[in-house]
Amino acid sequence: MLDVGRWKFGVSYFMKRKRIVVMGFMGSMPIAGVIWQHIHYIVGLQRLGHDVYYIEDSARIPYNPETFEVTTEFDYTARLLDRLAREFEFRNRWAFCARYLPGNPTAGLRLKRIRQLYREADAILNICGAQEFNDDLLVSDRILYIESDPGVEQIKIDKGVKSTIQYLGRHHALFTFGENIGTKSFPVPTHGFKWLTTRQPVVTDLWRTRRAPSGASVFTSVANWSTSGLKDITWRGRKYLWSKSREFLRFIAAPRKAGETFELATNIEHGATRARFELKGWRLTSPLQMSVDYWLYRDYVQRSKGEFTVAKDQYVRLNTGWFSDRSVCYLAAGRPVITQETGFTKFYGGETGLLSFRTLGEIVDAVKRVNADYMKHSRAAYALAREVFEAKKVLKSILDRAGI
Numbered sequence: 001m002l003d004v005g006r007w008k009f010g011v012s013y014f015m016k017r018k019r020i021v022v023m024g025f026m027g028s029m030p031i032a033g034v035i036w037q038h039i040h041y042i043v044g045l046q047r048l049g050h051d052v053y054y055i056e057d058s059a060r061i062p063y064n065p066e067t068f069e070v071t072t073e074f075d076y077t078a079r080l081l082d083r084l085a086r087e088f089e090f091r092n093r094w095a096f097c098a099r100y101l102p103g104n105p106t107a108g109l110r111l112k113r114i115r116q117l118y119r120e121a122d123a124i125l126n127i128c129g130a131q132e133f134n135d136d137l138l139v140s141d142r143i144l145y146i147e148s149d150p151g152v153e154q155i156k157i158d159k160g161v162k163s164t165i166q167y168l169g170r171h172h173a174l175f176t177f178g179e180n181i182g183t184k185s186f187p188v189p190t191h192g193f194k195w196l197t198t199r200q201p202v203v204t205d206l207w208r209t210r211r212a213p214s215g216a217s218v219f220t221s222v223a224n225w226s227t228s229g230l231k232d233i234t235w236r237g238r239k240y241l242w243s244k245s246r247e248f249l250r251f252i253a254a255p256r257k258a259g260e261t262f263e264l265a266t267n268i269e270h271g272a273t274r275a276r277f278e279l280k281g282w283r284l285t286s287p288l289q290m291s292v293d294y295w296l297y298r299d300y301v302q303r304s305k306g307e308f309t310v311a312k313d314q315y316v317r318l319n320t321g322w323f324s325d326r327s328v329c330y331l332a333a334g335r336p337v338i339t340q341e342t343g344f345t346k347f348y349g350g351e352t353g354l355l356s357f358r359t360l361g362e363i364v365d366a367v368k369r370v371n372a373d374y375m376k377h378s379r380a381a382y383a384l385a386r387e388v389f390e391a392k393k394v395l396k397s398i399l400d401r402a403g404i
Contacts, residue, residue, distance in 0.1 A: 017049050017051065018122035018399070018404060019117070019120060019121050020045050020050045020051065020053070020121060020399075021053045021054075021055055021117055021118070021121045021123070021124040021125070022038065022041050022045070022052060022053070022054050022055070022125050023054075023055050023057065023124060023125065023126050023127060023130070023131040024037075024038045024056065024127035024130055024131070025038075025056060025060065025127075025128065026039075026056075026080075026081075026084075027056045027078075027080060027081045027096050028060050028077060029062075029063055030065055030076070030077065031065070031291050031292075032291050032292070032294040033222065033291075033325070033326055036298070036325075037127070037128075037148070037200075038127060040200075040201045040202050040203050040325075041125060041127060041391070041395065042054055042090055043089075043203045043391065044203055044392055044394070045395055046089065047391070048392055048395060048396060048399075051093075052093065053090065053094065053095075054081070054085070054090055054093065054094045054095075055095045055097070055114060056077075056081075056095070056131075057095070057096075057097040057114060057134065057137065058100075058130075058132060059100045059132065060100070061100055062074050062076070064076045064077075065291065065292045066292075072098070072100060072101060074096055074098055074107060078096055078107035078108070081096060081107070081108060082094070082107075082108070085108075092109075095107065095110075095113070095114050096108060097111060099134060115136050115139075118137050118139050118140050121140060122404055123142050123404045124137075124144065125144050125146055125398075126144060126145050126146060126171065127146050128146065128147070128149070129147055129153070132167075133167070133170060141172060142172050143170070143172055144171060144172055144173050144174075144398065145171040145174045145175060146175050147174065147176040147178070148200075148325065149177075149314075149322075150177055150315070150320040150321075151178065151188070151314040151315065151318045152231050152233050152242070152314065153168065154178075154181060154186075154190065154193075154195075155188055155233050155235045157193060158188055158189055158191065159235070168193065172402060173196060173401070173402040173403075174193060174194065174195050175195070175196045175198040175402075176195045176197060176198065177197075177198065177199065177321075177322050177323065178195070178197070178315075178322050179199075179320075179321030179322075179347050180319055180320055181197070181321070182197075185319055185321070185343055185346070186318065186321070187319070188235070188318065196401055196402075197321075198394060198397070198398055199323070199328075199388060199394050200323065200324070200325035200389055200394075201389060201395055202329060202331075202389045202390065202391060203390075203391045204332040204382070204385050204386055204389075204390055204391075206298075206332075207298065207301070207302070207329050207333045207385075208332060208333065208334065209333055209334065211302065212378075213303065213304065217303060217304055218260065218261045218263050218304070218305050219261075219262050219304065219305050219306050219307060219338065219367075220263040220265065220300065220301075220305075220306075220307060221263075221264055221308060221309040222264075222265045222291075222300070222326060223248070223265070223266045223287075223309070224244075224267065224287075225243075225245050225269075226245075226267065226269070230243075233314070240314040240317060241312065242312055242313070244309075244310055244311070244312050244313075246313055247310035248264070248310050251360060251363065253280055253360060254280075254360060254363045254364075255281030256280055257363070257364050258367040258368075260281075260367050261282075261283055262281070262282055262308050263284075264282055264283070264284055265284075265285050265287040265290065266287060267287060267288075301326075301329050301333050302333045302335070304330070305335065305336075305374075306337060306377075307327055307335060307336075307339070308338045308339075308367075309324070309337075309338075309340070310340045311324070311339065311340040311341075311342050316340060316341070320343060321343040321344050323339075323342070323344045323349075324339065327339055328389045331381040331382065331384055331385040331389070332382065332385040332389070333382075334378045334382040335378065335381060336353055336355070336370050336374075336377040336378060336381045337353070337354050338356075338357065339355075339356060339357075340357060341358050348384065348388045351380075352377050352380035353380030353381035353382075353383070353384050354380075354381065354384055355370070
């Protein structure tokens with residue numbers, strides 16, 4: 001595994017045009033937030049001047065949001081990827097390979113071309129670590145692991161989980177959104193694994209709007225409520241949760257205390273829990289339509305006054321330094337963000353445009369500060385997105401430090 005140190009912005013050099021494969025799961029999990037996360041990598045790499053391909057090559061059975069089913073058919077996935085390829089200029093450069101079916105049928109590029117790309121690609125980006133290995137992919141020694149959910153894999157390494165150790169060790173370099181990983185601020189030992197810090201890329205001009213929020217706009221956020229148990233993990237006798245639900249419940253009084261309406265687009269099915277939130281001044285709305293329509297999702301962010309949200313228990317208690325790719329989209333739209341502290345303010349934010357909290361009182365103070373000079377915070381939010389998260393900067397740094 002390549003040891004290339006911690007990252008730096010501002011490196012200026014001539015980058016030769018490369019052939020780069022982005023691998024992920026936006027076709028098999030076609031939810032708007034997931035789609036945008038991948039699009040920022042594809043478009044950002046294109047704007048660096050590279051030849052970019054998108055490939056899903058997985059035994060994971062795709063989800064169809066039209067029928068609400070996980071199904072072996074991949075017609076919806078193929079239509080979506082073809083549409084995205086047309087809208088974001090990677091026509092004839094995408095593929096979905098159904099490794100779960102005999103003969104490994106594909107949509108888009110044929111399997112022969114996929115195999116050729118694996119052999120010839122200068123880099124293969126494994127977004128969110130979602131791509132499992134197969135014999136075809138293992139011909140490459142240029143696979144970069146991009147971790148969006150820090151904490152779990154590091155704990156598995158510390159617990160000696162062989163499958164995790166072998167899987168991560170097969171990558172050319174490991175990148176993580178957890179900016180404290182590998183430092184004294186993060187409690188989990190790394191056991192010789194070199195984690196390179198990176199950030200959530202955003203193509204700011206896809207989000208920027210000169211339209212000011214209306215007087216009826218409120219702080220919003222989008223969240224999946226029912227994720228508890230998916231990646232919960234116990235470490236040294238303590239359980240760390242992957243769901244945000246417990247953190248939202250901890251700060252359920254925030255709207256009333258701050259004198260603001262907070263809107264949450266989420267799927268709380270438990271009636272008594274929904275009633276508790278509404279009683280405390282929350283406005284709850286269904287995320288279903290915007291989850292399927294990625295342009296509607298963008299419009300929702302742009303129409304918001306800003307974002308108020310929490311972080312997952314794991315990110316908070318492990319002090320990972322993680323920051324949300326969705327929150328970055330709010331910043332790029334010039335919408336201030338108030339979010340739970342995970343240790344990220346050691347590196348950026350914490351003042352105008354992006355404010356953090358640990359307590360209910362700090363939420364109240366943050367809302368007051370934003371309301372006192374909204375335009376200042378709006379401009380600062382956009383400037384922060386440009387300075388810290390712009391896709392070209394983030395991806396240039398990844399390729400540079402991976403020696404691509």
